[in-house]
Amino acid sequence: MPEKSPTGSAAGADTGREEILAAARGAREAAAEFAAATRDTKDTLLNAMADALARRSGEILDANELDLTAARDSGMPEAMLDRLKLTESRVAEVASGLRTVAGLPDPVGETVRGSMLPNGLELRQVRVPLGVVGIVYEGRPNVTVDAAGLTLKSGNAVLLRGSSSAVRSNTALVSILRDVLVESGFSPNLVTLLPCADRSSVGHLVTARGLVDLVIPRGGAGLINAVVEEATVPVIETGVGNCHVYVDRAADTEKTRQVVRNAKTRRVSVCNAAETLLVHREVAETLLPGLARELAETGVTLHADERAAETIGNAAPVTPATEQDWDTEYLSMDLAVAVVDSPDEAMAHIARHGTGHTEAIVSEDVSTVRRFTTRVDSAAVVVNASTAFTDGAQFGMGAEIGISTQKLHARGPMALPELTTTKWLVWGDGHTRP
């Protein structure tokens, strides 16, 4: 079979490959030593990092100002500029995030399973760090620190491949983190910022098999697909969320209003926001016109199928839904709406168009809810509550490095335990196998 191209860019395919591999080897060596670090040591390290970020916020803001100027000059839209921008208070938030992670339990060393075998062997499955974790992300420079905090707390080294628009901010942040590593007696190679001038560094990172244990792409579908197509190291797909709310014929009217409104409008740019509303035909007449009016009044554009449009009538303006609407993660004040004949039709729609992130049902009928929760194959299935709850902090994990929409290793919000693997320890006394 042909070897995969180590990069997506036709020109300069091998530019910098050695640099990435050297960084990965450095990270691997540092990780091997760091795997045995105790919780006390790691928490002290993270708190020292938080202190240093606060103390040196001037450097960070200066670097960020250069990124912002370059971005403005290149015509970056205002909303994206805001994502890129750091302020004194945003730096303080980032530092406070590190302190929160320091306060979380350390997953390393946890005994997952254990038993004494009939022959007297003592068997334990314990959590250990993964080793070297790569994060490929877009936009916000705060991800640089958040990702470093979570991977370090779980005992790993991290290779960060951020966006070129944030390169000066990221360089300042990582330089501060590395200074603290050295001052604390650790290898600076536990946190490395990879070059980001072109796409090729992503290719080198995701094909560094044997050096990198996991790559997590955080960003849009384009970034994630590119990584998955090219990767030979294990990848966890995150974050694409075409989430559905199904309003059953046994739905409570008030709960429906609360849930649909919150799922769609609480924050439209996040992956757990609802993108499609499916309404059972038996309650469409009573529920949909009022709901549509309320949503339209808060600024939601409704993309309605024929039956939904007819039911809504003059209650609110609607746009006819096209086949493409069912597959679109709007991330905006848009909502696709369809009327369905049954829960099974709703589930079939979800199976065809969903991305396996989060789907909600609003219903008071136990049998229908049971059928829906059993049969819908998504990371999270929500009953009578907003899709917005699919989130590491909301789930009580204290933090989150992403929301996995794949089935292997981690599914749903990923926090510290998801950044570890396990090891079997087998203790005997000269035992041999017959």
Next chain:
Amino acid sequence: MPEKSPTGSAAGADTGREEILAAARGAREAAAEFAAATRDTKDTLLNAMADALARRSGEILDANELDLTAARDSGMPEAMLDRLKLTESRVAEVASGLRTVAGLPDPVGETVRGSMLPNGLELRQVRVPLGVVGIVYEGRPNVTVDAAGLTLKSGNAVLLRGSSSAVRSNTALVSILRDVLVESGFSPNLVTLLPCADRSSVGHLVTARGLVDLVIPRGGAGLINAVVEEATVPVIETGVGNCHVYVDRAADTEKTRQVVRNAKTRRVSVCNAAETLLVHREVAETLLPGLARELAETGVTLHADERAAETIGNAAPVTPATEQDWDTEYLSMDLAVAVVDSPDEAMAHIARHGTGHTEAIVSEDVSTVRRFTTRVDSAAVVVNASTAFTDGAQFGMGAEIGISTQKLHARGPMALPELTTTKWLVWGDGHTRP
């Protein structure tokens, strides 16, 4: 970034792609329905399959005879012919394996974590089937039935891509399993044998992203690498085991003899057999000559480094070890032997040459053992016992679909829970997120 080639063979690149995708779609549809099957239903199904295999063993043996004749004509060596051969008693063993799996607990539905959140939301993480699992394997036709049994018990559909040398045997076996599926009211597409005429079907299977949830390659390093390089669907690497035994200076002599002998000679063709022996220099003189003699007498060829050869002297014949020996999984009556200065030198050797399968230490020294178990990064780390224990049945899992040597999702022996994923269930009462 460029799309991966869907196949490794230059000619006929797309031959049969549609056939594989159609099989995957059929499996996916069948799996969606089967995910809700109860344990009772699945156990009844597996026992009916066992009955049918026993009842129709004549058909199986006839088909196997044709495979054997073709293999003999093509000059297959005797040892491989024996792996291919089925007999009345081997078919009975395969059937009995299905009954064993029927008797194991069903992982589906198990609550892994659960809590009531401060806002009253009820949160549960429950085990659910993966969906469609592909198995790519070589040699033995019994794997066909074993793999089908484990994937069905865990609620999945299976796509089997066996070796062309066993195609008639595999066809007979799968045809019987599918007959039982239909008689039991299930879709026959829960178990599908894929074409195996050339390598291309493997390429189509491992790039069927969105249709196949997991591919497990079972076979040699060549097969595994080919699958990993080409795959865009998640893969779990299995089975390559360059296992080490480290004999510490605080090793007990009798335990050393037992463990080394068992780890090397119990069964040499399996992945948990020891391939390299590392002996601390302080006990080399007292332990190594006798141990080497004993191993040589049972037919083991020793590939010794300079110091080991010098220490063994005339006690046993040795071959000088080359650099390549340290990286070789012999799977034969060969053992590489080196003398090391310290536990840290042993661990460095293991880190450089090991495959992360199983490493053992023989030592009575608690601090050394603690350092070794903490720092050696392998699926299993064994203290004062044989490496041969790394096995699903030995670990009390009742069965095994392979031994994962990677860190994501499953590490070490994989049984039924490792063939599932999880889903978060969130129950509320009209809850919205502030």
